[in-house]
Amino acid sequence: MKRTLLSAGAAVIGLLFFIPLLWVLTGSLRPGSETFARLSPLSWDSFITVHPTLENYSKLFTGDIGRATANSLLVSVSTVLAGLAICSSAAFALSALRFRGQTAVFAIVVLSFLIPFDAIAIPLSDMFRDWNLTNTFTGLVLPGIGNGMAIFLLRQFFLAIPTELVEAGRLDGLGWFGVFIRIYLPLSRPALIGAGLTLFLFQWHSYVWPLLMGTDRGHILGPVALANLQGQNFVDYGVVFAGAVLLTLIPLAVILGFQRYFIQSVSSSGLK
Amino acid sequence: MDSTGEVSRVGNPMRTRQPRRLGKATKAGRATKADRAGQPGQGRVALLFLLPALISLALLRLIPAGVALVDSFFTESLLRGGRVFVGLGNYSDLLGNADFRKSVGVTLLFTVIVNPLQIAVAFLLAVLYTQRATGSKFWRSLVILPIAVPPAVSAVIWSVIYRPDGLGNSFLDLLKIPAQPFLTSTEQALPSIIVLLSWIGVGYWMLFLIAGINDIPDDIHEAASLDGVSPWRRLWSITLPLVRRPLAFVLVADTVSNLLVFAPVQILTKGGPNGTTNLMMYDVYNRAYAIGDLHTAQAEVILLVAVTLIIVALQFRLLRGDDR
Structure with a gap:
C-alpha cells in the first residue's frame, strides 16, 4: 500500500515536471496556428499529435534560429577546445609542479570563480567595446575559456596521479611538457570530459553575455535569437517551439552521452 | 541520469575538505625536502603553464571587477569635462533612488521566498526519489530534465505557458479555477517567476541531496526501523541531520544563483508590472543600458558582487565549523 502510494507520487511529480516540455515538443510538430487551439478543454490531444509535421523544423533551418544555433555550436565547441587547453595546463602547474607563490595563484583561481560572471558582464562588455570585440566570435568565446571551476576540477583530479609516474617519466628523459601530454592528459579522461561539459554548458546556457556582445545576424546566439523572436508581435509559436526543442536537444544529447561524467562534474562543481 | 552513486568520487568541494588538507600537508612536506636537496625551482616552467590561464582570469574576471569598483567612484561630467571623482557619490545616489530601493526590496522578498521553497521541495523530492519504488529512477530523470534547457529558453517556454490562452490557464480550468492574469498582475508576476525558476532549479539541487542521502549507511535506517x-x-531525526553538509552547500549555491536571476525577468516582465519583478540583476542592466547611467550601474554591480562574496564566505565558515 505504502509502496504504491510512493510510486504514484513519484510518477505524478515526474509527469508534472515533464508536461511543459511535452507540450513544447508536441507544439513543435504541429502547425503554429494550432498551438493554442487544442488547449481548452485540456485533453490527451493537447499533448499528443497524431499528424506530426516537420514543417516548423524546415522553417527553422532556413531562418534565423537555425543560423543562431549554428553560431551557438561554433562558440561552445571553440570554448571547450581552447578552455580545456588553458585550464588543464594551469591545473597541471598547480598540481604537479612546486613553485613559490603556488598558494597565492590557487587563491586567485578560487577568487575568480567566486566572482559571479553575469554580474561583471556589464563592466567587461564595456572593455570589449573599447577593444572592438563586439559582434565577433572572439568576443563571444573569450569569457568562457578561463574557467576557475574547470581548473579547480582538473587540479583535484591531477593531485591523485602518483608522483612515482612523474619521476619515472622524468628519468626516462621526458620534459615537463612531455609529462603533461604523455602522462597527465591520457590518465585524466574523465576529469577532462567533466571539465569540458562545464565549459560547454557555461557557453550554451549563457544569455547575458551574448545579449551584450553578439547582436548582429551573423553573431547572434540561439537563446538570444529565440527570445527576440518571442518578443515580436506576430509570432509563429510552432517555430518558437521547434527552436526551443532544438536548443534543448543539443545539450541534452551531450549530457546523456557523457552522463557519468556530468553527474560527477555537477556534484563537484556546485557553484554554477 | 541515474548514476548518482558515483557522485562522491571526484570531490565535491564540501566533501573533499579532509583529503585536500592532507594533500596540502604532504605537498608542503615534499617541497621542503626538495629545497633541502637543493633542487632547482620549477617556477619558470610553472609560469609557462599558468600564463594563459592567469592572463584570461585576470583580464576577464578580476580586472573588470576592479574597473567596476574604480568606475563606481567616478562620474561623467560635461561641465567639468570628462571623468570626475565623486567618492561614494554614486552609492548615495543609488540609495536615494526610489527605483533602486524598490528593487532591493523586491530582491529581498524574492530571496526570502524562493530559496527556502526550492530547498524544501528539492529535499522532499530527494527523499521521495531515493525510496525503493517502481520506476523511481525514470520519474526522477523527468524532474532533472529541465537542467538541459538553457534558462533563456525556459523563460520563452513559460512566457507562452503564462499567456492568457496558454497552458497555465487551461490547467487551472481543469481544476475549475478561473483564468488568472499571471505576468500582468502586480501580485502574481513574482510568484509566476518563482514557479518557473523552481521548475528549472529544483531538479539540479535535488541531485546534490540525493547524493547526500545515498551516502547515509543503510544500517542506520535499518536499526531505527x-x-x-x-x-x-526518521526523516527529521536521521536523514535531515545527516545531509546537513550538502544542504548547507545547496542553500548557499542556490542563494547566489537566485541573486543573479536575469533572463526570466528580461524576457517575461521587463521588471514590471510596476517594478514588482525588478530584481537587482535586471535593475543593473536597465540602469546601464536603458537609463544609460553606467557609473551608478557599476556601483550596483559592486554591491551585488559584495553580497555574493559575503554569502560565499559565510558558506566556508559554516562548512568549516561543521568539521569540528
Whole structure:
C-alpha cells in the first residue's frame, strides 16, 4: 500500500515536471496556428499529435534560429577546445609542479570563480567595446575559456596521479611538457570530459553575455535569437517551439552521452 | 541520469575538505625536502603553464571587477569635462533612488521566498526519489530534465505557458479555477517567476541531496526501523541531520544563483508590472543600458558582487565549523 502510494507520487511529480516540455515538443510538430487551439478543454490531444509535421523544423533551418544555433555550436565547441587547453595546463602547474607563490595563484583561481560572471558582464562588455570585440566570435568565446571551476576540477583530479609516474617519466628523459601530454592528459579522461561539459554548458546556457556582445545576424546566439523572436508581435509559436526543442536537444544529447561524467562534474562543481 | 552513486568520487568541494588538507600537508612536506636537496625551482616552467590561464582570469574576471569598483567612484561630467571623482557619490545616489530601493526590496522578498521553497521541495523530492519504488529512477530523470534547457529558453517556454490562452490557464480550468492574469498582475508576476525558476532549479539541487542521502549507511535506517522509529521521525531525526553538509552547500549555491536571476525577468516582465519583478540583476542592466547611467550601474554591480562574496564566505565558515 505504502509502496504504491510512493510510486504514484513519484510518477505524478515526474509527469508534472515533464508536461511543459511535452507540450513544447508536441507544439513543435504541429502547425503554429494550432498551438493554442487544442488547449481548452485540456485533453490527451493537447499533448499528443497524431499528424506530426516537420514543417516548423524546415522553417527553422532556413531562418534565423537555425543560423543562431549554428553560431551557438561554433562558440561552445571553440570554448571547450581552447578552455580545456588553458585550464588543464594551469591545473597541471598547480598540481604537479612546486613553485613559490603556488598558494597565492590557487587563491586567485578560487577568487575568480567566486566572482559571479553575469554580474561583471556589464563592466567587461564595456572593455570589449573599447577593444572592438563586439559582434565577433572572439568576443563571444573569450569569457568562457578561463574557467576557475574547470581548473579547480582538473587540479583535484591531477593531485591523485602518483608522483612515482612523474619521476619515472622524468628519468626516462621526458620534459615537463612531455609529462603533461604523455602522462597527465591520457590518465585524466574523465576529469577532462567533466571539465569540458562545464565549459560547454557555461557557453550554451549563457544569455547575458551574448545579449551584450553578439547582436548582429551573423553573431547572434540561439537563446538570444529565440527570445527576440518571442518578443515580436506576430509570432509563429510552432517555430518558437521547434527552436526551443532544438536548443534543448543539443545539450541534452551531450549530457546523456557523457552522463557519468556530468553527474560527477555537477556534484563537484556546485557553484554554477 | 541515474548514476548518482558515483557522485562522491571526484570531490565535491564540501566533501573533499579532509583529503585536500592532507594533500596540502604532504605537498608542503615534499617541497621542503626538495629545497633541502637543493633542487632547482620549477617556477619558470610553472609560469609557462599558468600564463594563459592567469592572463584570461585576470583580464576577464578580476580586472573588470576592479574597473567596476574604480568606475563606481567616478562620474561623467560635461561641465567639468570628462571623468570626475565623486567618492561614494554614486552609492548615495543609488540609495536615494526610489527605483533602486524598490528593487532591493523586491530582491529581498524574492530571496526570502524562493530559496527556502526550492530547498524544501528539492529535499522532499530527494527523499521521495531515493525510496525503493517502481520506476523511481525514470520519474526522477523527468524532474532533472529541465537542467538541459538553457534558462533563456525556459523563460520563452513559460512566457507562452503564462499567456492568457496558454497552458497555465487551461490547467487551472481543469481544476475549475478561473483564468488568472499571471505576468500582468502586480501580485502574481513574482510568484509566476518563482514557479518557473523552481521548475528549472529544483531538479539540479535535488541531485546534490540525493547524493547526500545515498551516502547515509543503510544500517542506520535499518536499526531505527527495527527500534520502531516512524518514517516521519526518521526523516527529521536521521536523514535531515545527516545531509546537513550538502544542504548547507545547496542553500548557499542556490542563494547566489537566485541573486543573479536575469533572463526570466528580461524576457517575461521587463521588471514590471510596476517594478514588482525588478530584481537587482535586471535593475543593473536597465540602469546601464536603458537609463544609460553606467557609473551608478557599476556601483550596483559592486554591491551585488559584495553580497555574493559575503554569502560565499559565510558558506566556508559554516562548512568549516561543521568539521569540528
